[in-house]
Amino acid sequence: MKFFLSVISISFIITSCGLGKDDGSAPQGGFNLFTVEQDKQLGLQVAQEIESNTTEYPILDSASNVKAYKYIYDIRNKILATGKVRHKNEFAWRIRIVKDDKTMNAFCTPGGYIYVYTGIIKYLDNEAELAGVMGHEMGHADLRHSTRQMTKIFGVQILMNAALGDSSAVAQITTGLIGLKFSRDHETEADRMSVEYLCGTDWPADGAAGFFEKIEASGGVGVPEWLSTHPSPNNRIANYHTWAKEAGCVGAEKYEQRYDEFKRLF
Numbered sequence: 001m002k003f004f005l006s007v008i009s010i011s012f013i014i015t016s017c018g019l020g021k022d023d024g025s026a027p028q029g030g031f032n033l034f035t036v037e038q039d040k041q042l043g044l045q046v047a048q049e050i051e052s053n054t055t056e057y058p059i060l061d062s063a064s065n066v067k068a069y070k071y072i073y074d075i076r077n078k079i080l081a082t083g084k085v086r087h088k089n090e091f092a093w094r095i096r097i098v099k100d101d102k103t104m105n106a107f108c109t110p111g112g113y114i115y116v117y118t119g120i121i122k123y124l125d126n127e128a129e130l131a132g133v134m135g136h137e138m139g140h141a142d143l144r145h146s147t148r149q150m151t152k153i154f155g156v157q158i159l160m161n162a163a164l165g166d167s168s169a170v171a172q173i174t175t176g177l178i179g180l181k182f183s184r185d186h187e188t189e190a191d192r193m194s195v196e197y198l199c200g201t202d203w204p205a206d207g208a209a210g211f212f213e214k215i216e217a218s219g220g221v222g223v224p225e226w227l228s229t230h231p232s233p234n235n236r237i238a239n240y241h242t243w244a245k246e247a248g249c250v251g252a253e254k255y256e257q258r259y260d261e262f263k264r265l266f
Contacts, residue, residue, distance in 0.1 A: 034110075034147035036090060042147065043092065043111025046177055050115070051096070057115070060097040068097060068265045071258075072116065075131050079138060079197045086142050087112070093138070097121075099266070108137040109177070110146045118266045124211060127255035127262075131201075132194050132208025132240075139193025145186040146177060191236055195243040198251065205249035209240035 034042070050057050062069045072095055080088050091112030103119040114137060116130075124130050140146065154173060161169035182190070191208065199205040212233035 031151060032144055032148045033151045034144070036087065036144070039110035039141075039144055039147055040091065041111070042177070043109040043113050043141075046109045047094075047111075047113040050109075050113075050178065058099045060099050060118075062096075065097070065265070068262065069095070071262045071265075072097065072130075072134075075127065075134060076114070076138075078201060079131065079135055082197055082200055084197050084200075085138065091141060101266075106133055106137050108141040110141060110144065112138070112141045114138065114141075120211075121266065122263055123214070125214070125256065125259070126207075126210070127259040128198075128203040128207035128251075128253070129210040130207075130259070131198060131203050132206070133211055135194035135197040136190045136208050138197070139190035140182065140186065142193060143186075143189055145182055145190065146180055149180055149182060149186065150177060187236075188239070191239055192243055195240060195247065195249070199244065199247050199249035200251070202251045202253040204251050204254065205244040205247065206240035207254075209237045212237045212240075 051059055060068065076093055076095060079085065080093060085093075093112040093114065095114045095116065098115055098117045100117050101119050101122060103117045104123050106114070106116040106120055108114045114134065116134070120133065121130065124133070150173065153176060158169050158172065194208045195205045198207055215233050216237065
């Protein structure tokens with residue numbers, strides 16, 4: 001993977017008076033040594049890395065699964081149409097479905113490359129829940145959490161080493177990004193963005209709460225490993241409902257029937 005940050009660009013960011021500032025898109029996010037353009041380039045490189053590993057990431061072919069991809073892209077388009085996604089026109093917002101029924105996960109790389117596992121699709125009960133989960137993952141990319149977290153984890157020196165062509169530094173950054181775990185603050189911010197995106201649609205703005213409510217109802221059985229470091233499901237459920245109420249969101253359509261039809265495609 002070719003690393004694209006130049007020594008000059010890093011040095012400029014470090015020495016400029018703007019260190020610690022962003023374009024205004026991220027509340028409480030912490031400073032970021034990456035630019036929006038670098039998020040886009042890095043996201044594309046990571047997407048290529050992911051999709052070259054067909055054993056770990058068995059991606060469903062979009063040409064052979066037209067109905068499934070149309071359905072999930074319709075959800076994405078509805079979120080983007082709200083006008084609340086900050087980098088709507090800059091990031092790719094491309095979706096790939098990972099055929100893995102045992103993994104309850106979805107994630108989004110920098111630059112908006114979205115991956116949704118069939119495991120979480122089948123676990124969820126309705127379209128509003130999936131829209132909420134997708135909104136959460138899109139929120140991570142939109143607020144540029146991945147590169148913010150990388151700036152915090154790796155710091156200036158390793159980014160400088162990568163820019164100078166240190167292959168071990170490049171490999172460390174790549175591996176770190178693919179397996180990245182977000183901070184609790186970033187998870188809370190992405191939850192809030194999910195509500196913001198869905199508010200004004202005909203979905204319940206707190207749609208993602210359904211995922212956590214189902215986990216709570218099961219007594220935590222089958223909780224994904226990645227969820228163990230996140231804020232507690234109970235707190236997140238309360239946050240989703242509170243934020244939706246405070247914002248005056250009135251959407252109520254969950255589309256259970258057509259979601260059941262979607263799940264039967266896998």
